[in-house]
Amino acid sequence: MGAVWLQTHSWGTIKGSAEDGAEIDLMESAYKADKYAATIHYDGYGADHQQSAQVVAAPALHTTHYQTIGLNWTPSRMEFTCDGQIVRTVTDPKLISQVKEYPILSHEVLDWAEGDVTTAPLDYRSTMYVDWIRVWQ
Template sequence: MTVLFTIIMNMVNIQMSFAQSTNHLPKDKTWKLVWNDEFNGKELDTTKWGFRLHIMQTRHITWTDDAYKLDGKGSLLMKAYKNEGEYHTTQLQTGSNFMDRPGNQYGKTELTWPIANLKSPKFLHKYGYYEIRCKLPTQEGWWVAFWLQSPTIGSSLDPLASGVEIDIMENFKRNGTISQNIHWNGYGENHEHEGSGEMKMGLNDNEFHTYGVDWSPTGYVFYVDGKETWRISGPVSHTEQFILVSAECNGYREGAASPILKEAILPDYFEVDYVRVYDEVKI
């Protein structure tokens, strides 16, 4: 029993040491690493990640499961590329939203029956610090994001129970700006939103930066490179949520690729060094 206890404590200490060695963690709390992907090797860990291919009951014709690669040096390279006149990206997720599970085919907007089977999430979590270290794209015409989503967002008018979309980093333009946002009550007439607005921080500099959020029962505090950038007290989701690392080509939600995307030099890459999740350790 003593040996087992020692082994467990050593593992906890290693996790805490690893967490605290990252300078960009919020320094007002003590953290323990509870989930991570360092993207080592050359194959995506599909025990951690799945692919988002549908949006609001419709197959998104440009989201694929092949617009990425691992470089073998510890980075995930998510790309935008062109094939047979269409542009493609990949969206990775550790769970799924109940609205993104139809049984229909490309481009059809009607809901068919039966809809797709429910799938067990690969990782759901509640509260803690969520961080990505990444290098933003260089070409205009596509956008990338790191965010948290609830499997049941919009299923009720109680966002504390049904969840809140937490956008830790959204990068739409190549002018050095990002935004941080929360959305709740679904995506229809009841939809509500608060955000940081466009923050110009010189982040499209072809360097790695970290983006994180401390999600606690009292609110959300957002960070870039360890510095607080935005905070909001709620509404606070009190349900477990999943992680997305996503990329999307501009224009397709309106029916076709945007003209600016057609001028991009592709493939272009969104390079991710790691994704990590920490829990606060109460001392």
């Protein structure tokens, strides 16, 4: 599973909104098909956890074809992009973090993702290619 996401040091405070920080998944692919989720997680990972997600079709996601994943983020709007196209727009104030977040690129195998790694061939490879990352204020 490959992911491009943002996180904050203030994550986990229960306020009923993402205002004080959120896990913002620009792209999290836990699927076998060429699609991914653009998700905002807030209020921690426990019983109070809340999220808002949208699944995005991304042709050739699981090939060596590069995708350009982005987030245009202002205090009142978030635009998630894939290859220059807006794929999700968020304007609900309770879903928009108002604090600094830092980027994370991750690639991992998780038991809740689609598929079963234990039944994959022994020579199975899972690779995520990253050409560059740019962050600006």
